[in-house]
Amino acid sequence: xxxxxxxxxxxxxxxxxxxxxxxxxxxxxxxxxxxxxxxxxxxxxxxxxxxxxxxxxxxxxxxxxxxxxxxxxxxxxxxxxxxxxxxxxxxxxxxxxxxxxxxxxxxxxxxxxxxxxxxxxxxxxxxxxxxxxxxx
Amino acid sequence: xxxxxxxxxxxxxxxxxxxxxxxxxxxxxxxxxxxxxxxxxxxxxxxxxxxxxxxxxxxxxxxxxxxxxxxxxxxxxxxxxxxxxxxxxxxxxxxxxxxxxxxxxxxxxxxxxxxxxxxxxxxxxxxxxxxxxxxxxxxxxxxxxxxxxxxxxxxxxxxxxxxxxxxxxxxxxxxxxxxxxxxxxxxxxxxxxxxxxxxxxxxxxxxxxxxxxxxxxxxxxxxxxxxxxxxxxxxxxxxxxxxxxxxxxxxxxxxxxxxxxxxxxxxxxxxxxxxxxxxxxxxxxxxxxxxxxxxxxxxxxxxxxxxxxxxxxxxxxxxxxxxxxxxxxxxxxxxxxxxxxxxxxxxxxxxxxxxxxxxxxxxxxxxxxxxxxxxxxxxxxxxxxxxxxxx
Ligand SMILES: [Zn+2]
Numbered sequence: 001x002x003x004x005x006x007x008x009x010x011x012x013x014x015x016x017x018x019x020x021x022x023x024x025x026x027x028x029x030x031x032x033x034x035x036x037x038x039x040x041x042x043x044x045x046x047x048x049x050x051x052x053x054x055x056x057x058x059x060x061x062x063x064x065x066x067x068x069x070x071x072x073x074x075x076x077x078x079x080x081x082x083x084x085x086x087x088x089x090x091x092x093x094x095x096x097x098x099x100x101x102x103x104x105x106x107x108x109x110x111x112x113x114x115x116x117x118x119x120x121x122x123x124x125x126x127x128x129x130x131x132x133x134x135x136x
Numbered sequence: 137x138x139x140x141x142x143x144x145x146x147x148x149x150x151x152x153x154x155x156x157x158x159x160x161x162x163x164x165x166x167x168x169x170x171x172x173x174x175x176x177x178x179x180x181x182x183x184x185x186x187x188x189x190x191x192x193x194x195x196x197x198x199x200x201x202x203x204x205x206x207x208x209x210x211x212x213x214x215x216x217x218x219x220x221x222x223x224x225x226x227x228x229x230x231x232x233x234x235x236x237x238x239x240x241x242x243x244x245x246x247x248x249x250x251x252x253x254x255x256x257x258x259x260x261x262x263x264x265x266x267x268x269x270x271x272x273x274x275x276x277x278x279x280x281x282x283x284x285x286x287x288x289x290x291x292x293x294x295x296x297x298x299x300x301x302x303x304x305x306x307x308x309x310x311x312x313x314x315x316x317x318x319x320x321x322x323x324x325x326x327x328x329x330x331x332x333x334x335x336x337x338x339x340x341x342x343x344x345x346x347x348x349x350x351x352x353x354x355x356x357x358x359x360x361x362x363x364x365x366x367x368x369x370x371x372x373x374x375x376x377x378x379x380x381x382x383x384x385x386x387x388x389x390x391x392x393x394x395x396x397x398x399x400x401x402x403x404x405x406x407x408x409x410x411x412x413x414x415x416x417x418x419x420x421x422x423x424x425x426x427x428x429x430x431x432x433x434x435x436x437x438x439x440x441x442x443x444x445x446x447x448x449x450x451x452x453x454x455x456x457x458x459x460x461x462x463x464x465x466x467x468x469x470x471x472x473x474x475x476x477x478x479x480x481x482x483x484x485x486x487x488x489x490x491x492x493x494x495x496x497x498x499x500x501x502x503x504x505x506x507x508x509x510x511x512x513x514x515x516x517x518x519x520x521x522x523x524x525x526x527x
Contacts, residue, residue, distance in 0.1 A: 011270040042393050043271055049384075049394065069293070069400075071285035072339040077278040086336070089277050091286060091392060099393045101275050114293045130274050 008080045010126050016044045019058060024129045029120050030058035031098045042098035063120040064095040065133065072109045088112050092133050094120075106134040139527060144234040144374045145364040146524070148182065148246075148357030149488045150175025154320050154479035158254025160351040169198040169250025170206050172353040176246055180357050181368040187357070189214030189245030191232040193225025193512075194482060198250050214242035218379060218520070221387070222280060223429055223513030226483030228379030228520035233358045243359060249484045250353035272390055280431060281346050283389035285338035287515050288434030291401040292340055295449030297437060299340065303331045304455045305433035305469075306344040306476055312462055313473025316499040320350050321477040345433040347475040354484035356491065370495040372524050375416035378408050379512070379520035388517040402442055403435060403514035408521060409443045416523045418507065420444040423523075425493050425502040426467055426509040427486035430474040435514040440467075443509065443521075462500040471500035483512050487522070494526040 013021045020043075023030040032041040036053035048055055070090035076082040088104040090112065104112050105123070118133035152160070152168040152175075160168060177184045184207050190200035191214070200215040214236040218225030226249065233245035277283065291297060310326040313319035326344060334343040364371045382404050384394035392400070399406070413419055420443060428439045437451035445467055446454040454460075460469040472478045472489035479485050490508040492498040505526070512520035 009273045011274055013270070017270060043391075069286045069290035071282055071289055071341075072336070073276060073282050073285075074336040074338065075279075075281070077276060081276045084276065087276060089275055089282055089286065089338075101272055101277065101392070103275050114290065125274065 006078055006080055008125055010128055016046060020044045021128060023058065024122060024131055025127070027122050027129065029061040029063060029094075029131050031061060031094070031096065032056065033059050040097040042100065059096065061094050061096055061098070061120065064136065065092040065118050065120065067091075067104065067112060067114055067116045067118060067133070068093045068099060069114055070104065070112050072112070090133060092118060100131065102131055102133040104133045111135070139361045139373060141360060141362040142238050142240065143361040144237040144358050145361055146356050146358050146372045146374060146491050147364050147367045147369055148176040148178075148180025149491050150177070150179055150355045151481075151485065151488060152353040154318060154350055154352040154481070154485070156320055157349040157351065160252050161254070165250050165252035165255050165353070166198050166206070168252065169248060169353040169355075170203060172250065172355040173203065173207060173246050173248055176355040176357040179369065182244065182357070184208065185210055186244045187246055188212060189233060189236050189242035191216045191229040191245060191247045192249055193218035193229045194221055194223065194249070196249060198248070214245055218518065220516060220518050221390075222516050223431065223482035224516040224519050225379060226429070226487065226512040226520065227377060227510055227522045228512060228518060230356065230358065230374060230487065230522050231377035231379050231520060234374050234377050237358060237360055243363065244357065245359070246355050246357050247484070248353065248355035249482045251481055252351040253349050254351060269390075271393070281341055282338045284432045284435060284515055285341045286389055286392070287401055288432065289340055291434060291438055294401055295452070297434070297449070297452045299332070301437060301452035301455055302340070302345055302433040303328055304460070305430065305436050306331055308461050309430060309470045309474045309476045312471050312500045313477035316472050316478060319473040319478040320348055321473060341432055341434065344476070347431045347480045348477070350479045350481070352479045352481045352485070354481045354488055356484065356487050370526065372491050372494045373527050375418070375523040375525045376412045377520070377522040378412045378415075379518050380408055381517040381519065382407060385517040388515060401438070403439045404517055404519045405439065405442045405511070405514065405521065408519060412521055412523060413444070416525070418523060422507055423467065423509050424505040424507050425471060426469050427471070427474070427490045427511070428469055428509070429483050429486065429511045429513045430470055430476050431513060433476065436469070439511060439514050443511070462502070468500070468502050471498050471502065486510050490524050494524055
């Protein structure tokens, strides 16, 4: 078996997350909203965490967010990440509410701060695309 | 203390040698774990055949029923595991044992953990096929230091916590290890200069903020007050035990999308701590010594706040004032050296040290210690803790 650390890992979509990853490949960041109570859902799931109702059609994010927290990771978990280290792993709060993990790219790691405004961009990987954050 | 006949007591402790990562090669992880269980029974003065319950946590691969056969245990009446990764369930394994003892489903239960990280897959590498891993692994987050660094960073942003306070955790635990001949770092001192010069792992965590990677196994044996009366060791009562998790935590920092803002920079123990103290009829002021799960220095600071030893944001000042030092502190912590400097046995070594303090046999003994808090892994889910008392 290939050690996952030797290749840049790709997501493995399942029944709930396939549409999310397909939209990313199209350059759109989406999340589900409950049709009954309007609560935002992430990661994608079919039932609402707030009311138990069914989540509706995916909404598209504006692409604006802020850094909730981050770390500058110096210890690459394998050869695939070694050339990126040190790299920033962050939790990004989208303007619409959902919180996602991303790398903050296109800036020096030491320039990243908590509360910093970011915008979402997409990093092609394999035949998919990952949402990433860059300074707004 | 009005102890009922079935009140759970820890009457035996056992451990293997602790070595650096990969240091145990002549015996398997399973074998040294079995030996730790036998040592706990011997310490209690009980035959191994008296054991009728086995508990563990964190998907321990040393399966209970297999262990039963290996040890020749005639009847297993309790075989249980706490969900979750890392050491979150270490004290939870004791709480499962206590549930069995108090309800009469078993008489003698051993909670155990064995870890030879050099013999298998490195611990903490998340497989990308795991549900939450899909939103984590592609971003290069695989190991606990990065997960917990995110939380410590936020904690240091919210409160006046500095690298000096993280250093105090690492340095005071190392000083304790230097008194403990069984500690992996027993003969290695650590200075503030060495701490500050050590390499970054995941900012704000440096090398010495992170627990050791070691080989070892540890076990504690729990039985009823009634049986404990006839045994050789100073009895240590489990005054209260608890495990659980707060709203939205899922797998904690591995699935942090739904963690509430007001508990994100926490150990996931605030509710648990209140209930634990209430059940034991104690307050934080009543605690003589504590063993707080030290996978990462910053999480220990958070725990001091969440368990009520100081107010929110005050843990930095609390440790800077010398309060956690063995020599003269009002709450000596991790007196064996903890997982930063004794060994990393997913917290069972901390439970053993809690028992040693109440027996009066620690190498950094707190005079007349009568109560000890021990916690499981922090900032994960589920978490767990126990309050131990000498009676
Ligand atoms: Zn809803």
